[in-house]
Amino acid sequence: MSASIITVISIIAVMGLVGLFFGLVLAIANKKLAVELNPLIHVVEDVLPKGQCGACGFAGCQAYAEAVVSDPDVAPNLCIPGKEAVAKKVSELTGKVAKEVEPKIAYIKCNNPINIAPKKYQYSGIQDCIAMNLLHEGSKSCKYGCVGLGTCVRNCPFNAIEMGENGLPKINKLRCTGCGKCENVCPKNVIELIPVNTKVNVVCNSIERGAKARKDCHIACIGCGICVKTCPHGAVKIVDNLSVMDKHICMEVCSDPVCIDKCPTKTIEYVK
Template sequence: MFTVIMVLVVLGGIGAVFGFILAFANRKFAMEVNPLIHEVEDILPKGQCGACGYAGCAAYAEAVVMKDDVPPNLCVPGKDAVAKLVAEITGKKAEEVEPRIAHVRCKGTSEKAALSYKYKGVHDCKAASLIQGGPKGCKHGCIGFGTCVSSCPFGAMTMGENGLPVVNRKKCTGCGKCEESCPKNVIQMISINARVKVDCNSKDKGAIARKLCSAACIGCGLCAKNCSYGAIQVQNNLAVVDQKICAEKCSEATCLAKCPTGAIKVANELIANKNSDTVKVTI
């Protein structure tokens, strides 16, 4: 019994000594934190998405307060509203932030896209892509296992019944986490004001692309020929839209009418209808 008491006394004494040492060190080497850092962190969305280029909201808050060369508009999810508040707190000038949204460049549903084999394994796009590029015949298309959905910190994506992810325009902040998580580079951030979009990511030649997916862009170039402003080019057998030219000059999306597979679509019906009553959306 005496031994037990002595052991407890010794351990208690050692603990007290180390406690005093830590307390002294804490006071001796404590660093004062700029209160502006906490103010900035409080107004950030707390998505910890890393779109700003820093490891979370706290890291960006510290950088934007302590470093003169870090701009106040790096929080993509926060958009202009947060950028202006950060600018006010830090005394910096906030350049305008262009809102963006995730665009799923694939319409290869289970009904339209062929499979090269039946996959049985971890239900994850990155894991599936390691086996012959994934089960989908088109090796550029969405695998459809929802890795992008699980990576979205704002709950802006869900898996549709057709096996493809669906973006909620109201919730999407354009942070880019889903874009980073996709092993096929199917997801792309585009301007929320984009007029038209290409719902395909295939780089295969026309005949092959059409065989693997009935909704694929076949690189025929009809959309480019019907664009009056040169906003569309065919690169690597895929139509690519220059959104800046399209948004600034186009008032009638004539490119939509000639697409034989319907791979090119109106990106935002509200904007299209607002800017022109003659936008053709029927393929």
């Protein structure tokens, strides 16, 4: 047997022994340092919806399950998609008291169809809202409007959004859990979480003054204040040239939303 072959065999043998040694060390260390996981964590995780949306403030369902079981300061009602039913189960399992959480759904604050909206340029780049927004704040003349490239659709963990025929997102109210993932990824802040029983809302996101807003979009809120004057309940106010509604006042005391008929640009609508 040549010297070179002997050398190769020796090297292989030494490497094998070294690997075996470190393998044994790691196995012993793993056994000695292993932290026994509370079995209740797995039970709590099993009742969560597994959307991994992060709405609870933790990195996924397992992280929240660990926190709510181990930390007395973590509330049992932080799973927004799970709503009251999951909060009740987590409360029972952890022995904590859950405060009532108002269920919400996503709402698109833009109603200007992509195909007829005035454009600043023709976009042919990456089909992503965030990417388009980096180029002069999107192709729409209204820099506050939805650009229609479906980033919200791709990021919804519950398949509750689809693109409509007008190029704008449509929310499936039966599937939407109000997790807020779409709201967080929208670069235009066009998506708002609203109470599920909201009756009427402003379908506009522009804070431009009247003439400029109307030039950019024929159905934009122009901040005229007619809705403020006609609302008998004081539920509407103008903030930064945009009509803003107190949805709880509308839900609780308004039976005849006259603001819808009085709005000159039909920017206020019934929430379908």
